[in-house]
Amino acid sequence: MSEWRVVWVPDPGQWGTLPTEAVFGVQNLPEAVARIGLRPGDPVFLAPDCRVDRDLLDYVRSAEFQMLERESKRNYATDTRSLLTFLSSRGVPWREAARRDLRDYRHWRCQAPENPRRISGTKWDREAAAFTKLYKWGNIHPLPVDVSRREDRAADSVSSRVSWLTPRTWGLWSDVGLRGHTRAGVAAPGWESRTELRNTSFVQLLLSSGLRRQEGGAMLTFELPTQRLRYGRYLHGRVAGALTRAKRTRTFYATADAVGQVESYVESERAWAVQRAQAEGRYERLPVMRLVTKVTHGLKPKVEWVDADGVVGEQELSRLDWRERQWLFLEGPDGPEPAWLWLTEQGMPMDPDRWNGVFRNANLRCEEVLLRPEERSIKREFRLADVRGKSPYVTPHSCRHSMALYMLILLNELFEKRYGLTRKDRRDFALLFGDPWWLVKTLLGHADVETTKRHYLAPVAHLQLESILAAVEATDESEDVEDLDGIFARLARDSEGIQDIDTLLEAAS
Numbered sequence: 001m002s003e004w005r006v007v008w009v010p011d012p013g014q015w016g017t018l019p020t021e022a023v024f025g026v027q028n029l030p031e032a033v034a035r036i037g038l039r040p041g042d043p044v045f046l047a048p049d050c051r052v053d054r055d056l057l058d059y060v061r062s063a064e065f066q067m068l069e070r071e072s073k074r075n076y077a078t079d080t081r082s083l084l085t086f087l088s089s090r091g092v093p094w095r096e097a098a099r100r101d102l103r104d105y106r107h108w109r110c111q112a113p114e115n116p117r118r119i120s121g122t123k124w125d126r127e128a129a130a131f132t133k134l135y136k137w138g139n140i141h142p143l144p145v146d147v148s149r150r151e152d153r154a155a156d157s158v159s160s161r162v163s164w165l166t167p168r169t170w171g172l173w174s175d176v177g178l179r180g181h182t183r184a185g186v187a188a189p190g191w192e193s194r195t196e197l198r199n200t201s202f203v204q205l206l207l208s209s210g211l212r213r214q215e216g217g218a219m220l221t222f223e224l225p226t227q228r229l230r231y232g233r234y235l236h237g238r239v240a241g242a243l244t245r246a247k248r249t250r251t252f253y254a255t256a257d258a259v260g261q262v263e264s265y266v267e268s269e270r271a272w273a274v275q276r277a278q279a280e281g282r283y284e285r286l287p288v289m290r291l292v293t294k295v296t297h298g299l300k301p302k303v304e305w306v307d308a309d310g311v312v313g314e315q316e317l318s319r320l321d322w323r324e325r326q327w328l329f330l331e332g333p334d335g336p337e338p339a340w341l342w343l344t345e346q347g348m349p350m351d352p353d354r355w356n357g358v359f360r361n362a363n364l365r366c367e368e369v370l371l372r373p374e375e376r377s378i379k380r381e382f383r384l385a386d387v388r389g390k391s392p393y394v395t396p397h398s399c400r401h402s403m404a405l406y407m408l409i410l411l412n413e414l415f416e417k418r419y420g421l422t423r424k425d426r427r428d429f430a431l432l433f434g435d436p437w438w439l440v441k442t443l444l445g446h447a448d449v450e451t452t453k454r455h456y457l458a459p460v461a462h463l464q465l466e467s468i469l470a471a472v473e474a475t476d477e478s479e480d481v482e483d484l485d486g487i488f489a490r491l492a493r494d495s496e497g498i499q500d501i502d503t504l505l506e507a508a509s
Contacts, residue, residue, distance in 0.1 A: 002088035005046040006081045008074075009038050011323065013287035037061040040323075041070040043077035048088055055095070055138070056080075064137050076130040082109075083131060095138060102131070102145040102152075110154070121154025128152055163398040164405050166489070166500045170207060173392040174200055176369050177362025183369055194269070194345055199358050201258075201265040202342060206399035208258040210407075210444050213396035215239045215252075217352030218322035220339045221266065221330070222295060225252075225259055235259050239445075240318040249318045250445045266341070274337045277347025283329065283336055290327045291336055303328065322352060355396050366391045392499050400444070407440050 010016075015030055026032045038044070038061065045056040059065055060077075068076065086105050087094055109119050109127070119127075128147040135143050145152050165173065175181040178199045180191030193199070206216045218240075225237035234253045241249040277283060290305035290313065304314040305328065315324070326349040328339040340349035367376050370391040380388065441448070489500055 001048045002085055003048055004081050004084040004088060005050075006043045006077050007046065009033055009040050009042045009044065011040040039066070041073060043073065045077070045081065045084065059134060059137050062137055064133060075126065076133065079127040079130040080134060083127075094134075095140060097144045099142070099144045106145075124154045163393075163395060163401050164499065165392060165394065165398060165402050167402075167406060169392055169499050170203075170394075170402065173362065173366060173394055174203060177365045177392075177394075178203065178358075180365070181369075195358075197261075197265045197269045198342060199362075201262045202355065202358075203399065204258040204261050205254055206396065207403055209252045209254040210400045210403040211239060211252055212245070212400060213355055214322060214352045215243045217342060217350070217355055218243050218325055219341045220325060220328065221341050222339065223317075224262060224266075224341065225254055228256065229253075232256060238318075240320060242319050242321045244445060246445065248445075252445075253443065262341075270341075270343055273343045273345060273347040274332070275334065275347075278335050278337070282347060283338075288327045289329055289336065291329050291331060292339060325349075359394055359396055363391075363393050366393075389499075404440055404444060407443060411439055 012030075018029055036057075042060050044060070045053045047053050065073065065076075083105060084094055086108070087097055087101060090101065092101055106124060106128075108115055110121070110124050111118065125147065128145055131145045132143065132147045135145065147153060175185065176183075178193070179196060180188050180193060182188050202216065205211070206213070209216065223237060223240075225235035227237075228235050233256055235256055236251050236253050239250055239252050241247050244250065283289065288307070290307050292303055292305050293312075294302075294304040295317070296302045296304075301317045302314050303317050303320065304312070306312050320328075326338070326340055329336040330339050338347070338349050342350045344350050344354075371387065375383065375387050375390070378387070380393070
């Protein structure tokens with residue numbers, strides 16, 4: 001046996017049933033794990049003989065590894081486990097691996113025809129970064145792999161995978177996948193979803209704001225935007241720096257309709273879930289609860305609380321990560337209730353990564369309705385392009401991609417048609433306020449406009465959007481939506497990767 005395994009340190013209250021008597025001299029396992037410097041979410045590597053590797057344990061506790069975000073820790077540990085298993089099958093300790101071993105492993109992972117699960121260049125670059133960090137920490141010379149070396153990086157690596165849906169295709173996906181509609185556009189007989197309003201509200205919020213899954217999924221009830229812009233169609237709020245990838249607080253904008261739908265969820269589905277949880281005493285049994293006593297205002301708002309032991313604490317709102325936010329409770333009319341916005345049916349805070357399951361189930365529902373049984377029987381990765389094109393496929397990040405594309409086209413349309421700007425006028429306007437690329441970059445929270453172009457919008461750069469927009473006949477203001485639908489339909493026909501309802505319906509007919 002050469003298989004390595006990884007076990008993860010649980011969060012507080014997630015340890016399950018612990019032995020009442022000492023095991024191997026350990027009286028309290030959570031305290032013992034914390035005492036040696038392991039944190040919730042940290043990996044523990046088990047060798048094929050089921051012993052804990054002490055060197056890798058030191059690596060996990062090192063400053064280099066502990067600086068990683070929790071999701072990065074999980075990704076790096078999972079990647080490292082695969083390498084350890086490969087080296088173990090060769091009888092090579094990981095500290096003694098040579099460049100040839102890593103080249104062979106890369107060939108197996110990326111190119112070997114015998115491997116049924118080959119990975120992309122982007123995935124290899126992430127793995128190479130994980131291995132480089134491990135071997136640099138281990139002070140191994142020469143490094144068997146170094147992501148800074150050109151030959152150790154993949155030539156076919158791409159910045160990101162973009163997934164766009166046009167606005168009306170989002171409507172189709174939501175109706176079928178989240179609301180249980182049939183192909184005829186009516187609710188299916190027997191359809192029941194107790195979290196329909198929660199799911200549709202979350203999608204609309206992300207789709208209108210461009211927030212990432214964690215940014216929108218870890219929002220607190222009192223962070224929901226309430227301040228309207230000048231004409232009332234959009235509201236703006238602040239997303240905490242601890243939730244963002246860049247660790248910088250920024251302003252986000254969401255439509256009044258999207259925020260109104262979230263408010264409806266708060267007053268109905270969410271309120272019922274809270275009442276059931278309070279009646280069943282779920283909140284009273286939580287291992288950690290911080291009752292919020294005050295939320296200050298200003299440039300750096302703070303949250304003040306008192307815990308179950310009467311200990312008072314405070315922290316800047318922008319510095320609270322998503323796990324700490326799950327511990328915050330507000331005093332409601334019937335007792336404490338979570339400050340966390342999105343709750344499960346049981347009234348408990350819903351982890352951000354659980355939204356992946358909601359999107360996955362909606363995708364499966366779309367396939368069930370829009371594909372024939374023989375088409376569904378084939379795994380998605382093996383389906384022909386015309387079959388995949390019959391059913392929209394969405395991830396949480398697709399909301400962000402689609403918002404970026406929509407705003408780029410809308411801003412180009414406004415600049416080109418509504419304002420009637422000449423080329424010189426456009427140049428002057430861009431100098432004063434920024435061009436559409438810069439504005440979309442600001443909405444997405446990117447530090448550099450080149451990041452916006454490279455990660456989100458480069459795949460449609462060849463379409464020469466200005467020329468496409470110039471070819472669209474001028475219409476009055478009442479036809480804006482129809483105009484944009486026509487532009488999106490043109491983009492979907494002429495480019496790859498944009499899902500549009502016309503294409504889907506044509507394929508399904």
